[in-house]
Amino acid sequence: MREFGYQRVFDVPDALAFGADPEARYLGGGTNLVDLMKTGVDRPALLVDVRELPLDRIEATDSGGLRIGATVTNSDLAAHPEVRRRYPALAQAVLAGASGQLRNMATVGGNLLQRTRCGYFTDSSQPCNKRIPGSGCPAIKGEHRNHAILGASEHCVAVHPSDMSVALAAFDAVVHYETADGPGELPLAEFYLPVGDTPHLETALPSGALITGITLPPAPVAADSRYRKVRERASYAFAIGSVAAALDVRDGAVREVRLAFGAVASRPWRAREAERVLTGGPATPHAFADAADTELAAAEVLPHNRYKVALVRNLVVAMLTELAEEAAR
Amino acid sequence: MAHSTAGVITLTVNGEKHTLPVDHRTTLLDALRERLDLTGTKKGCDLGQCGACTVLLDGRRAVSCLQLAVAAEGREITTIEGVSDGERLHPVQQAFLDLDGYQCGYCTPGQICSAIAVIEEHAAGWPSAATADVRPEAGPPPLTADEIRERMSGNLCRCGAYVSIVQAVAQAADAEGAA
Known part of the structure; x- marks a missing residue:
């Protein structure tokens, strides 16, 4: 693993200041990032630990939806009575993912940004257009039993691994973020970029942006x-x-x-x-x-x-x- | 910008504070085993897939192999060495003994730490993927064998002692519910 700096932050402006370094990564639960660092797939120079940011609440919005902070853990999301009452598929999706240990560590923001488990992406000895643009996609002629059937391209056929995001997509979630230039938001439908010939570009988040939370609009059908x-x-x-x-x-x-x-x-x-x-x-x-x-x-x-x-x-x-x-x- | 890649941290483990210099790459698992001589926590896959390294962080179970030591500073860490009350075993430990909830024993510390948390999570009303109706109005699910198997699925046992492990978790949950 490459050596790295570590900075714990307690407010969003500090997080953004440290996160501006292109070699920095925000660290939530680390259940995916630390894994990728151990295997050499990701090699950040600085980890900005965002777990203690004041973004750990789930609150009702005035319109009757829910706002979920980015550092809420998967466990707390799935256990929350209003999530289970108003959006039971979301609680079920989160509970269907990983293990009790990992759900206690993993955060909502990190869950959105988790990387594919394609075996060629996670094996740094293999070519992979997502990891090394232009190096090729061995999955197309190789092991692709669990790869994409919709929206893929000749450059990448990897699937997104998140269960949570599937329920969020059904309920028109909106992702909120902060940048040094101010806040922004992206509907989930626009959050993940089409694969095309740039599979290494996965989200529409601006560089250095910090996800602060998600809002779920009111959706009576979701009950x-x-x-x-x-x-x-x-x-x-x-x-x-x-x-x-x-x-x-x-x-x-x-x-x-x-x-x-x-x-x-x-x-x-x-x-x-x-x-x-x-x-x-x-x-x-x-x-x-x-x-x-x-x-x-x-x-x-x-x-x-x-x-x-x-x-x-x-x-x-x-x-x-x-x-x-x-x-x- | 050059970043400092090491630092001195203080970890609170089983109620005791330990101050130690660490390279930031050090996982909590390695800090416990290699630096603090707390070798009860086991290293299995080291990639968050087997659960052998499960400890409690602020009372919640977590895999210590994906937890950086530096990021665990300020949290209450409980390892298998800290779950008993002196010489009196934790009810989960006693149940694993009573019911042979292991064979080689390598996964057992992680199984026990996980089971302690499973019983607390269930008592707090958390649903699981085995829960038929997750809506709060449905009430807390009974801790059936299916529920225990689902909730313990992050702890692998290569010896296949699962049948006894499920019984041990059920017995411990009953004992704690009665206490």
């Missing part, structure tokens, strides 16, 4: 939401496919639906095409399947990740069918 994650063992593994779903049905018709997919793209995949074709139509398994097919028509599969299309389709149909049946009771 009837859930997150389901498929993985290769029962617990403590990354997703091979996941879905966050929320459904509001009246008289057999879909009034509102939210769908986002995980482990299928370089970012959480909001399924807007599926939502569009469902809204106003019948809440039947047939319609749910048609909607999933519409969204997944854009899928571009590789030899070993073709299974994800059926996996996600089946998840969508099962989850929306369950939600519709519960609404009918």
Whole structure:
């Protein structure tokens, strides 16, 4: 591991002053960053420890949503009564990720910024366009069982590993940040950049920006939401496919639906095409399947990740069918 | 700008303060084992994947291999050496003994530290991925074997002592609930 400086900060201006160094990284729980430093994938010269910034609260907003501070731990997010009541899929998504130990350490800000677990990205002896731009993507002809089927490019087919972000995408979360030039915000839909030919550029955050929190707009439909994650063992593994779903049905018709997919793209995949074709139509398994097919028509599969299309389709149909049946009771 | 890559820190471990110089790259795990001779905490994968190095930070379980020592300054660190009340074992330790919740014993300190926290998290009403309905109105889930397995999934046991570990955690939870 490269030697590095360490600076603990207690207010945002200090964090930004130290974070302006292009070789600095903000340190939250360290559950991903320290790991990447040990394996030589990331080599910062300075760690700016932001855990003691006053950004550890979850508060109701005036409009009826929630504001979640960037240093709130995954554990506290998932245990919070208002998160569990208003956005149960978000609590479920966070609980589906990592282990109890890691959720106690990991923060919301760090969760948004975690890096892909693609085996070529995390192995610094391998080429990887995300790690070394222009070096190539061995995954496309190599091990890509858990790689992207949507929105990828010939330069990178890695998936974003966060469960939390999938639920945030379904609920139109907004990411708030601070820079030396003042605050800014990005809707989650614009937070992660398209892959294109620049897979090393992952977010639209300005250089040196510090994520300060997330807001969730009010979403009554989210009260009837859930997150389901498929993985290769029962617990403590990354997703091979996941879905966050929320459904509001009246008289057999879909009034509102939210769908986002995980482990299928370089970012959480909001399924807007599926939502569009469902809204106003019948809440039947047939319609749910048609909607999933519409969204997944854009899928571009590789030899070993073709299974994800059926996996996600089946998840969508099962989850929306369950939600519709519960609404009918 | 050149940054200082080492410093003198004070760690509070099992209620005792220890002042030591550290290279910033030192993990809490290595500081405990190599510098403070607290070798009860074990190094397994050293990448946050096995749970052998689990300790309690401010009462919450964490993997000490991904925790930088310098970033643990100011926090209450509890290791397996600090969980008993003198010679009287912690109920979780006693339950692991009573029910043979181990074979080789290498993962056991991490299992016990994790289980202590699992019982507290459950008592605080935290749901888990095994909880059918996470909404607060559904009430706290009973600590079933499925709940214990899910909540302990960050602690691997290569000997496969899981059956006894689940029983030990259940017994300790019952004992503490009755106390």
